[in-house]
Amino acid sequence: MKKKIVFIILSLFGGGAERVVSILANALAGRNWNVSVILYQRKQWEYPLSENVKLHVLPSFEQDNPIAKRVKYIAHIRKILTEEKADVVLPFLAIPTVHTFFASRGLKCRFIATVRNNPDRYPDQRCLRLLVNCCTVRADCVMYQTEEQKSFFQKAKNTFIVHNPVNPDMLKADFPYRAAVTNIASFGRLSVQKDHQLLIRAFSRIAAEYPQVSLQIFGEGEERAELERLIAQLELCGRVWLMGSTDHVLERMLQSDIFVLSSAYEGLPNALMEAMAVGLPCVSTRCPTGPGDLIDDGENGILVPVGDETAMADALRKLMDDSGLRKRLGTNARQKIADQYTVERVISDFVQELERQIAG
Numbered sequence: 001m002k003k004k005i006v007f008i009i010l011s012l013f014g015g016g017a018e019r020v021v022s023i024l025a026n027a028l029a030g031r032n033w034n035v036s037v038i039l040y041q042r043k044q045w046e047y048p049l050s051e052n053v054k055l056h057v058l059p060s061f062e063q064d065n066p067i068a069k070r071v072k073y074i075a076h077i078r079k080i081l082t083e084e085k086a087d088v089v090l091p092f093l094a095i096p097t098v099h100t101f102f103a104s105r106g107l108k109c110r111f112i113a114t115v116r117n118n119p120d121r122y123p124d125q126r127c128l129r130l131l132v133n134c135c136t137v138r139a140d141c142v143m144y145q146t147e148e149q150k151s152f153f154q155k156a157k158n159t160f161i162v163h164n165p166v167n168p169d170m171l172k173a174d175f176p177y178r179a180a181v182t183n184i185a186s187f188g189r190l191s192v193q194k195d196h197q198l199l200i201r202a203f204s205r206i207a208a209e210y211p212q213v214s215l216q217i218f219g220e221g222e223e224r225a226e227l228e229r230l231i232a233q234l235e236l237c238g239r240v241w242l243m244g245s246t247d248h249v250l251e252r253m254l255q256s257d258i259f260v261l262s263s264a265y266e267g268l269p270n271a272l273m274e275a276m277a278v279g280l281p282c283v284s285t286r287c288p289t290g291p292g293d294l295i296d297d298g299e300n301g302i303l304v305p306v307g308d309e310t311a312m313a314d315a316l317r318k319l320m321d322d323s324g325l326r327k328r329l330g331t332n333a334r335q336k337i338a339d340q341y342t343v344e345r346v347i348s349d350f351v352q353e354l355e356r357q358i359a360g
Contacts, residue, residue, distance in 0.1 A: 002034040003358060006084055006109075008077065008091040008100050013043035014245075015189075016164065016270035017092045017116050022047035023165050027347040029053050036084055038077060040096075045247075056080050070099070077103035087358050090114055090143070094123045094132045101135035110357050113139035118265040118288050119152040121193070141357055145268035148289040160353040164268050165346035166277045166337050169250055175279035175334075177327040178257060181320045182212055185256035185280075187249060187271040190221030190242070192264070195285075195307070197223075197230055199262040202312035204234040210320055215240045218252060253278045257326070258319050264306055266290040273341060276301065276333035281326040283315045300332035 007025055012018045021037065029035045029052035036054040049055060058076050061069040077099055081089055086109040091100035097113055104111045113136040116122075123129050133153070136142055141158045144150055150159060184203070188194040196217055203215045217227075217240070224242060231240045246252055253259065259275035261284040268290040275282050276294060282301040284291040285308075295301035302319070304311040319326055 002032060003354070004034040004036075004084055004086045004088075005354065006036045006038060006081060006086045006089045008038040008089065008096040010040045010093060010096065011043050012037075012039065012046035012049070014045075016267070017114075019047050019167075019270065020164055021092055022049060023343060024347070024350060025053045026050040027343065028351070031347075031351060034084075036080070036086070038080055038096075040073075054084075073099050074103045078107070081107055081109055085109075088112060088354055092116060094128055097132050098128075098135050101139070110140045112141045112143055112357065114143045115145065115149045115152070115267070117267040119149070120288075121265045122267075124192075143353075146289045146293045148292065149267070158357075160356075162350045162353065163341050163346055164270055164273060165343040166270075166273050166341045167250075168343055170253075170274045170277035171334065171338055171342070173250060173254060173278045175254060175330060177279075177323065177330065179323050180212070181210070181257040181326075182214065183256045184213060184215045184258045184260060184316065185218065185252065186215075186260045186262065187218045187252075187275075188261070188263070188269075189219050190217070190223040190227060192223065193266075194219070194221075194223075195262045195264045196227055198285075198307060198309055198312060199260055200227065200230055200234065200236065200240055202262075202309040202316065203240060204236060205309065205313040206317050206320075207236060207239055209317070213239075213320065216243050216252075216256070217241065218243045218246050218249075220245050249274065250278065253280055256280060258283065258316065260312075260316070261285065261291060262312065263287050263291075268293065273337060277337040277341070279330040279334040281319055281329040282333060283312065283319065285312075294336070295333075296336075299329075300336050301329055 007021050009021050025035050029050045038056045040058050061072050088110045090112045091097045092114050137153050137156050142156045144161045259280040259282045261272045265287050285306045286303040287306045295303050297303040302315045304315050
């Protein structure tokens, strides 16, 4: 009999968690699992799902008050889980985790909580963060992305780690290591978490030394207006560009010479993984969690303290002055991703753990 698994997420648009759900669902369907995905909403652009994956879309309940809306979401999720006779249910991100915890009470399916970010900082709202963490520690099992995340839930005894799989197209790319740097790039939502202000301030410290170099930041978010003001204040118009979202990440990475992640906190950052897979030399803050798992400082990238714009500027200067170092770090980065973060390896680990959970 086919094993049945249900993924639950807000949508399949945009972020790293959404991409991972798409990859895992499609891979399991290809391995003869009965796979369903529950979405809260559809978007015009979504990560693709196999025709062998059953899709459920929850009603919107926009006219209901907040309490009634939560109750109805929980009831609908419970109805789907019951009808599907799921063996395992995996919610991704905050709201689905809370709703699924309550919806799955008393059912036979295993509720596996997924930790996708730093539990001390995500979600931003403290009350929601406490509720999510409370539901997570009471799950039948917890799936982490990194070893570091396990320290947040020491009371959770049944746990396993599954890394994010990297897009295989990134590993196939032929990165052109150029003699001179002309473009530094960052990819990520324009939010306080990603701390692009740090990156812009660090770039301002070295901009006069490297007049041929520009900084391009790809992504959209609530910080755009504040970042535009900072760029104008530092007189970096024409040197720092807020590029908006892009559907051509690989192409943009191949046009860049250095990748930077300036985050205050993370889960396991997909953008950093993809940049490393392409072979881009990378600079990242050593933020909790994720970058420390991916980058061995000085071997396949450079790590700097969180919030330290001087260290960030020094790291960028070091890379821009040494083409041999850029190539060595980029080549080593690609090898690490190829060794540990391929879709095949991640799916194999994931299936093994799911079968253990069902058997247990």
